[in-house]
Amino acid sequence: MKLREDILRYARDKYKTDPEYLWRRFPRYAVLRHDDNRKWYGLIMDVPRENLGLQGKERVDILNVKLSDPFYADMLTRQEGYFKGYHISRGNWISILLDGTVAMKEIQSLLDESFLVTSKKYRKTKERPPKEWLIPANPKYYDILHAFDKKGEIDWKQGNGILIGDTVFMYAAAPISAILYKCTVTKTNIPYDYSENGLTIKSLMKIKLLKRYEPDDFTFELLKEDYGIYAVRGPRYVPNSLSEAVNYPRLKSRA
Incomplete structure (x- = not known):
């Protein structure tokens, strides 16, 4: 009521x-x-x-x-x-x-x-308000730990539903198993044709680094126990509770 x-x-x-x-x-x-x-x-x-x-x-x-x-x-x-x-x-x-x-x-x-x-x-x-996404990154295919070492904006596989202005939090899969970066999407629908070792990419987006997180800040165990996230296999919505934590972290993070 x-x-x-x-x-x-x-x-x-x-x-x-x-x-x-x-x-x-x-x-x-x-x-x-x-x-x-x-x-x-x-x-x-x-x-x-x-x-x-x-x-x-x-x-x-x-x-x-x-x-x-x-x-x-x-x-x-x-x-x-x-x-x-x-x-x-x-x-x-x-x-x-x-x-x-x-x-x-x-x-x-x-x-x-x-x-x-x-x-x-x-x-x-014809627009919608910006959204926040949790997207996976597999260290098997990409050196995610050093993704933004040389430049602050990179190309990345575009996820369905992601638009310019959205925020993406990049989750590195095992053995890292943690959120590493907060980025904003600056460009979408960049043509790309890649298919190898079970990975297929049809289009790219540009993402700009906003914040780095330490590997022990937002681990998979924390996501599972505190926010009910049991898998990050593709782009997914960021629940409100996690949004507050990653945007206003009490934990130590470095810009």
């Missing part, structure tokens, strides 16, 4: 949106929509837990939002607290469980994106 109220208060304070209750049969369904184009950017519903594939028959609140990137939407729905859009499955809609599994700060960020995606100005900008 508290998250529902917090979300409605956030929408009212930031977007001047008052919820609309459109169905007598579902008195707790709250629609959030734009004043100008009347499009929905959020829908709070209470649904049986079993309808989401969860245990229990009691009703639980969810928030439906629309995202710009289908890859990002698919990645989120693989994480706890996220589902494919409940009764709104087309157009990159997802459902967020409002039981505390997903932090309010993360919910606000997704609601902001949904507001942008469904707004009139989105048709002009």
Whole structure:
């Protein structure tokens, strides 16, 4: 109940949106929509837990939002607290469980994106807010420890869904098994054709070094135990808790 109220208060304070209750049969369904184009950017519903594939028959609140990137939407729905859009499955809609599994700060960020995606100005900008990614680097194929020794910007294999302005945290696989760098993406879709030893690369992106981390700062064991990350096999979304830790580390890091 508290998250529902917090979300409605956030929408009212930031977007001047008052919820609309459109169905007598579902008195707790709250629609959030734009004043100008009347499009929905959020829908709070209470649904049986079993309808989401969860245990229990009691009703639980969810928030439906629309995202710009289908890859990002698919990645989120693989994480706890996220589902494919409940009764709104087309157009990159997802459902967020409002039981505390997903932090309010993360919910606000997704609601902001949904507001942008469904707004009139989105048709002009065709952009989404920058995102943060965790991407793997295999020392078997690349000397990742010395990647930025000679220059602060390098070419790297482009991951699906990554755009200019996004932030990537480079995770070095075993035997290093740790996050080593924070970078910003400066260019994408650079043509490249490489296929050897099971590695295929079709396009590159340019990434610029922003920060270095010591190999013992963000180890695989820490990612697993504190942030629920059990594998980094491809580009993946950075959870809010890890984002706060890597962007404002208490641990020693060197620029």
